[in-house]
Amino acid sequence: MSESVEQPELEAPPGEVTAELAEDMQIATGTREPILESAGVSMVFGGLRALNEVTFSLKEGEIIGLIGPNGAGKTTFFNCLTGLYTPTSGSVTLRGAPMPQDPARVTEAGVARTFQNIRLFPSMTATENVLVGRHVRMKQGPVSSLLHGPRFRRSEAEAHDRAEKLLAFVGLTRFADELARNLPYGDQRRLEIARALATDPSVLLLDEPTAGMNAQETEATRQLIFAIRDLGVSVVVIEHDTKFIFTLCDRVLVLVQGELLVEGSPDEVRGDPRVVEAYLGAPPDEVEAQIHAGEES
Amino acid sequence: MSIFLSQIANGLMFGSLIALIAIGYTMVYGIITLINFAHGEIFMVGAYGGLATLTYWVPTAVVARWYFALPIALVAGALVSMLVAVAMERFAYRPLRNAPRLAPLITALGVSVALQEAVRVFYPGATAAIPFPPLFIQGAFVIPIGDGVVIRYTGILLIVVSLGLAFGLERFVERTRLGRAMRATSQDRDTARLMGIDPDRVIVLTFAIGGALAGVAGVLYGSYLNNINIDMGFQNGIFAFTAAVLGGIGNIRGAVVGGLVIGLVRALGGQYLPGGTAYDYVWIFVVLIIVLVFRPQGFFGESERVRA
Amino acid sequence: MSEVTSESASTTETAEAPVRTVPAAPPARHTGRLAGPLNALAPHAKIGMVVGGVLSIVGAYLAWSTFVLNEGAYPERATLTMFVEPFGVTGFRLHITLLGLATIVVALLRVPAKHRIVRGLGVGVTAVAVLNGLWITVEGGGLGAITASDGTVAFGSIVALVGGLVTVLSATAGGLEDKPVWEWKLAWWVEWILLLVVFVLILLLVAEVLTSGGQGGVVNPYAGVVFLSLLAALAGAFAALNASGLLTWVGEVSERHRVFSVVVLLLCALALPFTGAGTEYWMTVASNIGVYAATAIGLNIVVGLAGLLDLGYVAFLGIGAFVAANLSGAAASVIGIHVPFLLVMVISAVVAGIFGAIVGSPTLRVRGDYLAIVTLAFGEIFVRSAQNNIAGLTGGANAIPNIPQVALGSFQFNQSISLGPIQLPGGVMYYVAIVLLVAAVMLVFGNLKNSRLGRAWIAIREDEDAAAAMGIRTGPIKILAFLIGAMLAGFAGAFFAHKTAVVAYDSFRFLESVTLLAAVILGGMGTIPGAVLGASILFVLPEKLREFADYRLLLFGLALVLIMRFRPQGIIADKHRKAELAEDPEDAAKEAPGALPTEVK
16 A cells, blocks of 8 residues: 555644644643642662663753653663653653653553553554553443444544544544554554543653654654744653754754763753764764754754 | 372472473473463373384394393484474474464364374374383382382382483583584574574474483383373473473473473372362362462573563 | 455556546457456457346246155246246346346446446355255256256256356456546535435345245245355455445545444344344344344454453353343342342343453453463363352253343333334334443444554454554453453343243253354454344354254364454454455545546546
8 A cells, every 4th residue: 555645735734623622621720830840750670770870950941951861771761751761860850740650551541652662552543542542541440331322433433533633633534544554654653642532631751742743743742842842842852863953853862871961941951062972882073063063944 | 297208209209201302392391482382291291202112113022122122112212202392393383483472382182183093093092091011120119118118110210201301402512512502592593693503403403402301201101101192292291391380491400300390290299188189170270370470480491681 | 366466556557646547448359267267258249248238137037947846836936847927037036137237237337347237246246146056956956957857948047047147258358447536525414315315225235134935944935045145146246346446535534534334234123123134033033133132242352452362251241141131139049139130130230241350350360372271171060160150150951031121111122012013013112222322332343443441452353462562451351351351241140041041051051152153253343233243144144044054063164264264364354464365445535625536547
């Protein structure tokens, strides 16, 4: 099917879709208060110290980038934030309340995530994937599931309506009834984002959302993340692609060997010699080029 | 006291038999993470193979002398089981190497039913239990404790052969080139392939060794209990699986210890727990559930590392 | 495989068009084995098909056996050695005649996908000829039985076989087309009538299949081969219909009138006692199938939807049955009270559900294969305990016999009913009750599958970690799957106890769990009709093939292996899983207005 399908629509989500969705989701409180905070989070595996005293704070409506060389502990930090790991010490709080230590409850509390290696439900359609994302926000007990009464139908209709809007938002309307596994790679990543957004998150954690994408798709993803911010969702992005991060984020955190090395605006981070140094293994000029690549765009 | 000691002895004898079967489970699971349900039937087939050899192909004069009959039966049982195990791997499991996990497990169930039924239908008289000739010095000696603890010579044979084979196998896996290939394949099949190991060959070897041991166990079982039936595979297979899990799956020494523990649970549970021997199997299953739920890595297994 | 790719290519061509076209047959260039002969045959495909059809019919009218089978006529009135009743062939010879006629007609007409249709018919003829020929050969002691000996000749099976093969080869040589897609939309009442006719036909076919060959090997020594031969003929006809695209179309029509179809199907199922299958014997067989089908649907929730392999599931049927037995007022029950049946059903289900939750609770910590083993261990503990008459509740080896019949006032469910001139057989009320039970269970399954809960189960099956990351509390939801599945089995168990009147631990052994699992897999995991179909097949076959009773389990084991190897998705593939194998362009043109299908170019 791949040859016959026209190129995906790689524009930003249309404004009216975003506006409508934002109204449905009602996430933004407009306070610019810190939402997600970590205080001195450390994680030790056996003798290995994967994270050391990481402290950060994400404000509402902010996009934060998390970069660092391989093995710097980015994904470990992510897993601490989403309740997959319990930090050895330190605390993670969401709007001041301690983060639950269970992925399902974390999602319920309003933190959604995507995975580095895409983990959709391959034998479900795109719509169904998004509907699963609605799980926590739907009110259907076992009994109403069994009887399919009017309340059930209302909640199904609402969920389908939201799924439709979300698919339109990420530009996958034409794949609504396609199985997730049959989607092109880049679209699978977008579907994962739609599925995460279906949980009405106040914070969205994206684990390498542009891995394996070409320049055009990467740009589309950037636009998409801006639109997600416009929904009122605060975003944390892990990425290798520093250019992508520097042109996307309000603030950038550099994690090296489990330590928070630098934190600041893209410009500050880009100019920091420690960051250049941190990318060991690569010749300095190449790293320089990579880091400054973002300036042109 | 003497009852207790007798039950300990019984438990160890039965347990060492279970251990021998458990090794096959544990090795196969270690290499291709398949619960080879049909392994119990391989054990059963071995017993019938040994019996057929003694009944139909060896003169009775030879069968009457245990020092001839025993090695013949053991080798024949091991060969038959090995052939069946290898054929099973080749025709049932190998085509499903990359299928979803449910598929090989259900195939294993199918193979198990088919093997049991094949013996029932095609082996003369197999619809009922068949007497099995004694293959070792008959009789017993008595340890003079309390009322005396009776130990059968066959039981001693069971323990010696089982532990000897297990020990030999462990040395083989640890010391030889093939053994290293097996360990490498169980760690990471693709990497092993890159290192020039043919995983298919290693897997066949695993099935062959596991099958041979099960065949030996089958013959020993026959000569210990003096009769065999087609149900022996399923039940003892499950016990052996329990033993393998108990000892930490993939671990030969663990399988042996697990087997002995199962033997003791059965013997002592049947003696001392409510319900008596009618419920001895139930206790084994209870142990199985408790271990799987609370310590699925077994006594000797490493706890699984959390994936990122 | 080639047709799959061309089919999907055709979709993309026409995805936007309101009417889907039937793609032209691929140019008949054959490659691979048999390429030479097939290409040579290609220009003469039409003649070949007609010749094949004619040969099939001729074969049907020839003698099939050189001796009169000593157990009597085979089958029914058509003796094998002579041609007694012109135009009056019956049994398999009638089937071959019909298939042959259809072959000739289709070959001569301009019908879309005609080669594919004809191939299906030819396969049917071939299979019928092989089955009967083989059987006569075996029974008659050698090839002489189907050729010539003692002055008689009997080339029927050979001629029919040749006819079938010629048909298949010519059809293949002519080039197999893709399945055409029909877009007819008729007035609603026409479609209703059409569906009604189709469903009644299905009912009659089911009755025919059930009763073919009589009641197992007891009455008719040829039962097995008669039954298999009928199945083969039906399979050929089914393949032909499917190739014509009509089946898909009827499926779409029934999808349009969903509620109507369901109601009519239910009525048809209830009407089975009025057909040839309306004897006490077949009511019993059908009731048993119903009990296992309901149980299998419950298992389908656990295995098919939630992806949790349960190897001890039959224990819940057993628990339901023992609860019902103990509350039935049977003399052997220690409780000795008699509770009304409706209440008994509820209690059985609740008790089974509680045990289901207990058995399911290890899912909180155990996954995959290990979970399967835990469920197996629970199942074995149940059987052992029941065997030992635990707490006097199960009767042990003596079972709990003489369970009273379910009664409505003074009417007992095993009595026969007179409806004016029509006499309905005994056990018909059980059959009716079980049909309603199965319908209810199907409804439960269908409703749950298409709900928040069902999606959560499927998500867990697909990727448990990702499901948890979507906010699904995987633990309770998995236990709920066990609980609901067990409750359904408990319901079925209550029926089981009263229907069979005896409950013994024997009926709930590991092998029964495997059989139920096989029913779910064979029918198609996760689908609603799959479990019913699977249960029907697995419980009808042994009934029908008594001759092979000795080999039953052997064949069953081998069948499991072969299914996993060649068709792991089962007979009725879940729409999700089916798509893994072939993209079926079913949704694209549903909204297309009433349009005639376009002809083959």
